[in-house]
Amino acid sequence: MQQEAEQTILVADDDQAVRFVLEQALSRAGYKVHAFGNTQPLVNHFNQYGGDLIITDVVMPGGSGLDMVQSLKATYPDLPIIVMTAQSTLRNAVQAFERGAFEYLAKPFDINRLVDLTRRALQKQEERVRNQPQTKTKQQAAAEDMDRQLEERFGGIIGSSRAMQALFHTIGRLSNSEMTVLIHGESGTGKELVARAVHAYSPRRRGPFTAINMAAIPRDLIESELFGHEKGAFTGAVSRRPGHFQKAEGGTLFLDEIGDMPMEAQTRLLRVLQEGTFTLVGSTDILRSDVRIIAATHQDLPTAISEGRFREDLFYRLNVIPLHVPTLRSRKEDIPVLSQYFLAKTSKELKVATKRLTQSAMEKLVAYDWPGNVRELENLIRRLTVLIPEDEIRPEKIELYERTMPKLARNDLSGHEPQEERSTESNTSHSYEAILLQDLDTFFATMGGLETSGVYDMVLRKMEAVLIPRVLRQTRGNRVKAAQILGINRNTLRKKMRDLGMDD
Numbered sequence: 001m002q003q004e005a006e007q008t009i010l011v012a013d014d015d016q017a018v019r020f021v022l023e024q025a026l027s028r029a030g031y032k033v034h035a036f037g038n039t040q041p042l043v044n045h046f047n048q049y050g051g052d053l054i055i056t057d058v059v060m061p062g063g064s065g066l067d068m069v070q071s072l073k074a075t076y077p078d079l080p081i082i083v084m085t086a087q088s089t090l091r092n093a094v095q096a097f098e099r100g101a102f103e104y105l106a107k108p109f110d111i112n113r114l115v116d117l118t119r120r121a122l123q124k125q126e127e128r129v130r131n132q133p134q135t136k137t138k139q140q141a142a143a144e145d146m147d148r149q150l151e152e153r154f155g156g157i158i159g160s161s162r163a164m165q166a167l168f169h170t171i172g173r174l175s176n177s178e179m180t181v182l183i184h185g186e187s188g189t190g191k192e193l194v195a196r197a198v199h200a201y202s203p204r205r206r207g208p209f210t211a212i213n214m215a216a217i218p219r220d221l222i223e224s225e226l227f228g229h230e231k232g233a234f235t236g237a238v239s240r241r242p243g244h245f246q247k248a249e250g251g252t253l254f255l256d257e258i259g260d261m262p263m264e265a266q267t268r269l270l271r272v273l274q275e276g277t278f279t280l281v282g283s284t285d286i287l288r289s290d291v292r293i294i295a296a297t298h299q300d301l302p303t304a305i306s307e308g309r310f311r312e313d314l315f316y317r318l319n320v321i322p323l324h325v326p327t328l329r330s331r332k333e334d335i336p337v338l339s340q341y342f343l344a345k346t347s348k349e350l351k352v353a354t355k356r357l358t359q360s361a362m363e364k365l366v367a368y369d370w371p372g373n374v375r376e377l378e379n380l381i382r383r384l385t386v387l388i389p390e391d392e393i394r395p396e397k398i399e400l401y402e403r404t405m406p407k408l409a410r411n412d413l414s415g416h417e418p419q420e421e422r423s424t425e426s427n428t429s430h431s432y433e434a435i436l437l438q439d440l441d442t443f444f445a446t447m448g449g450l451e452t453s454g455v456y457d458m459v460l461r462k463m464e465a466v467l468i469p470r471v472l473r474q475t476r477g478n479r480v481k482a483a484q485i486l487g488i489n490r491n492t493l494r495k496k497m498r499d500l501g502m503d504d
């Protein structure tokens, strides 16, 4: 029987007849055989060209086969070695196994038994290799090292573009300083990540880092969220409550979307920056603050100032160190490394195999404009990891998901005409198809593929089981209206409800 990939066996025996018999039998079994009259030439050959299995005699004029087993196993613990001897003593047998031999054969033996043993030893070895964690290539290990260093140094900010390198450089220069920083950049570029890195390399690194997003809090609550409130300061203020300034004491307070801060809160913030003091809402007690401020915005603050929405004096207080985080489309060279980073990160989080992007899929990602910047790329990679059953991400999958993402569609990953120019109807049907297809892919993936039979009925039934209750909820249980919306007659609806086990 021919082996799939030819494996090499090295034989050492001082008896030429034995060597001949072994060479013949093992070659017939499909192995490549090199036979030697002594141990040293075998070891030399192995060191130079390697080999998959060794068969050795024990007593040979130039050296002991057992000594060779010991020295080879010390360096190659997984190498299978079969020992054979005409002087079969207990001592020899014990020593052979103690030194790591796979098997010990007393001469004379049935040659078929040796061939059989050889096959088993090689199979076992293959299994062991398969079950062992993959050994990394030097290149992989170096890349991982670099990632780790980057992650450690810049809190997980990835980017090898010149713009990102310049940003890293500034963050590095800022370490040891406590100056106020204003970060500017489009949404999703990584402003919060940068703020965290600035904090992590500052003398306050052991203090708290607290983040608050002005756009995410109702405007009339921003002041009390930031500065805390006194009991009874407003309806609902049942007790005295600290704000983010107190929580960030001794550390850094990150004020995201500062452009959305209401005027009254701006005045209080200005006071903290000028005097280092503030008062709780509803109190006149002056509290001291030891907090470093890092603010961020995607808005153009000078425009907000000219429109009377932002205090000019506050702007200058905040903008002591301006940092700009570049858009992803202006640093396309970072897209491959970011994509790989998110593929690895997501698969680790979700405990699934890391997917690969084909070259043309990667080209698509690089060509795209990324209006949502790094956040959009991260989200897309997460979706692809979760929803695609295959290990490889091909460009069609990216086009498919593009249709379900209004933002992506605008920029057109597929290279088609922009979707806004298509009719609403076709837009809708496109996204329905894509959403359904995504869900089906996930559904089939959880069922282990599309090998099941009766898929048509099963899928339609599952659709009905979701659709009918949904429409009935919409009509508050009114079946006449529900049947109208569904476009089926009342009796059909009643029958389907019964089939689905829905109560009358």
Ligand SMILES: Nc1ncnc2c1ncn2[C@@H]1O[C@H](COP(=O)(O)OP(=O)(O)OP(=O)(O)O)[C@@H](O)[C@H]1O
Binding pocket: 156, 157, 158, 159, 185, 186, 187, 188, 189, 190, 191, 192, 193, 194, 256, 298, 374, 375, 378
């Ligand atoms: N250079 C980067 N390397 C790794 N991950 C990044 C990078 N930039 C952004 N991210 C990731 O992208 C997502 C968005 O980043 P982040 O929240 O910092 O953006 P942002 O500019 O503060 O957004 P917004 O203005 O909408 O608040 C986060 O999950 C972040 O971890």
